[in-house]
Amino acid sequence: xxxxxxxxxxxxxxxxxxALQDVSFAIETxxxxxxxxxxxxxxxxxxxxxxxxxxxxxxxxxxxxVDPSRGGADWRQRIGVVLQSSAMYQTLTVAESLAxxxxxxxxxxxxxEVVEVVGLEEKRDSRVRTLSGGQKRRLDVGLxxxxxxxxxxxxxxxxxxxxxxxxxxxESISSLRELGKxxxxxxxxxxxxxxxxxxxxxxxxxRIVALGRPGELTGALPPTEIRYRRDxxxxxxxxxxxxxxxxxxxxxxxxxxxxxxxxxxxRPSLEEVYLSLTQEESE
Amino acid sequence: xxxxxxxxxxxxxxxxxxxxxxxxxxLLPMILFLLLGFAYGDDEIQGVKGSNYLLTGTLGYGxxxxxxxxxxxxxxxxxxxxxxxxxxxTPLSAPVYISALLTTTxxxxxxxxxxxxxxxxxVFGASFPHRPFSLVLALVLGAASFAALGVGLTGVIxxxxxxxxxxxxxxxxxxxLSGSFFERDTFPGFLQAVADVLPLTYFIKLVFEIMxxxxxxxxxxxxxxxxxxWGLVGAIVAIRRFRWxxxxx
Numbered sequence: 001x002x003x004x005x006x007x008x009x010x011x012x013x014x015x016x017x018x019a020l021q022d023v024s025f026a027i028e029t030x031x032x033x034x035x036x037x038x039x040x041x042x043x044x045x046x047x048x049x050x051x052x053x054x055x056x057x058x059x060x061x062x063x064x065x066v067d068p069s070r071g072g073a074d075w076r077q078r079i080g081v082v083l084q085s086s087a088m089y090q091t092l093t094v095a096e097s098l099a100x101x102x103x104x105x106x107x108x109x110x111x112x113e114v115v116e117v118v119g120l121e122e123k124r125d126s127r128v129r130t131l132s133g134g135q136k137r138r139l140d141v142g143l144x145x146x147x148x149x150x151x152x153x154x155x156x157x158x159x160x161x162x163x164x165x166x167x168x169x170x171e172s173i174s175s176l177r178e179l180g181k182x183x184x185x186x187x188x189x190x191x192x193x194x195x196x197x198x199x200x201x202x203x204x205x206x207r208i209v210a211l212g213r214p215g216e217l218t219g220a221l222p223p224t225e226i227r228y229r230r231d232x233x234x235x236x237x238x239x240x241x242x243x244x245x246x247x248x249x250x251x252x253x254x255x256x257x258x259x260x261x262x263x264x265x266x267r268p269s270l271e272e273v274y275l276s277l278t279q280e281e282s283e
Numbered sequence: 284x285x286x287x288x289x290x291x292x293x294x295x296x297x298x299x300x301x302x303x304x305x306x307x308x309x310l311l312p313m314i315l316f317l318l319l320g321f322a323y324g325d326d327e328i329q330g331v332k333g334s335n336y337l338l339t340g341t342l343g344y345g346x347x348x349x350x351x352x353x354x355x356x357x358x359x360x361x362x363x364x365x366x367x368x369x370x371x372x373t374p375l376s377a378p379v380y381i382s383a384l385l386t387t388t389x390x391x392x393x394x395x396x397x398x399x400x401x402x403x404x405x406v407f408g409a410s411f412p413h414r415p416f417s418l419v420l421a422l423v424l425g426a427a428s429f430a431a432l433g434v435g436l437t438g439v440i441x442x443x444x445x446x447x448x449x450x451x452x453x454x455x456x457x458x459x460l461s462g463s464f465f466e467r468d469t470f471p472g473f474l475q476a477v478a479d480v481l482p483l484t485y486f487i488k489l490v491f492e493i494m495x496x497x498x499x500x501x502x503x504x505x506x507x508x509x510x511x512x513w514g515l516v517g518a519i520v521a522i523r524r525f526r527w528x529x530x531x532x
Contacts, residue, residue: 089297
């Protein structure tokens with residue numbers, strides 16, 4: 001089966017600014033794929049090219065087998081989009097907004113079902129203008145789901161959410177996986193990528209600097225760190241064999257009747273991998 | 284085209300739910316009609332009773348308020364806020380969206396025209412329009428031309444904050460120069476020259492001739508031609524410059 005999304009050597013510049021350079025990746029059907037990177041790395045440019053909002057300069061792009069710059073109504077039947085910033089009619093209610101969008105699709109999901117999926121049951125008959133920021137965002141996700149799309153684009157779906165709302169959003173995104181949907185999401189939150197994505201691409205300055213499973217990205221990095229304090233000084237040991245080193249250390253300390261103060265063993269988190277990938281070397 | 288009735292239903296709902304729109308474009312012309320009518324409705328203007336003259340002017344005011352200014356401002360705001368961008372991701376097409384919006388505008392204006400005429404008859408004893416069929420045609424032609432100009436104007440407005448300013452800068456001078464509320468004959472020559480190219484001038488003349496002089500619309504080909512030409516210019520700009528996405532995107 002051909003991939004849901006195939007991007008090959010995609011480049012795009014805005015005047016002098018090279019927004020994307022030779023970006024290539026593929027997303028398999030049913031996969032949740034994350035595009036991770038700091039602000040200005042090119043995440044939104046990438047998804048907006050895939051959604052058909054922006055033209056590309058060079059490279060090839062196929063979304064559900066179609067070039068997005070030529071995607072017509074049939075193609076739009078099959079995708080759902082949550083933009084980073086967009087808006088809804090303020091004077092319609094939640095249910096009316098969903099019903100309006102449902103009318104655009106051939107086989108929409110039921111309005112009340114989607115209201116439930118995005119957790120807006122209590123706001124069902126409230127006007128959009130009375131919703132909080134997080135509730136508007138959830139409606140936005142609902143509008144993307146109402147057409148029962150095969151492929152969903154979520155551009156920073158939880159930016160501005162409080163922790164509880166983010167957790168709820170994660171649950172509903174995870175539940176979409178069970179429906180067999182393919183999802184492309186962008187985020188600058190690492191825990192979000194780690195929690196939701198099968199694979200991530202890390203973008204920096206318009207280039208992909210890492211691509212793989214969140215676990216693999218961590219694995220690609222250096223060894224485990226063992227830290228403790230001795231005679232008022234911090235000792236840091238980096239090792240590929242933490243079990244062995246630790247055993248020796250503790251045996252030695254035990255024999256000498258010493259305590260390894262502030263002993264800590266840690267593997268680098270995705271956060272550190274990410275920071276090391278996305279920050280220019282300052283040295 | 285099967286999406287059209289669905290979109291139209293929602294556009295109608297959106298129109299009537301917008302209080303600002305209902306007031307500035309729908310009610311304000313009627314309020315001004317009442318005020319001016321009480322002030323000099325009994326005078327004689329251009330050989331007709333003042334209130335009758337004001338009635339035709341108010342139809343012109345309603346036309347540019349509803350079909351031109353209101354439509355242009357609403358569309359710019361929807362574009363700049365990102366409402367249109369959100370819609371762009373769906374199978375809804377621009378022609379269906381725009382035609383539903385234009386139909387809504389036209390229906391709103393026709394209801395407004397009926398209200399203005401009814402008000403004139405009830406309060407100032409205006410007579411029932413001489414040529415109702417021609418009048419309906421003239422109202423529809425006017426609404427189509429000005430709506431096209433309104434949509435065309437959105438293509439050259441860059442931001443929502445500027446929308447009201449640009450629209451008002453066009454709309455108020457046009458309203459006064461076109462003789463909606465004053466006799467154009469009293470204007471100095473250069474102002475009359477400006478008035479002579481404005482589409483509203485021809486709409487008001489056309490409605491005046493139909494309602495008060497008993498002409499049919501086809502007896503006024505010059506007025507019809509100028510109005511249509513302006514509408515065509517608006518439509519061309521509208522088609523070439525229509526955008527779904529905000530300017531600074």
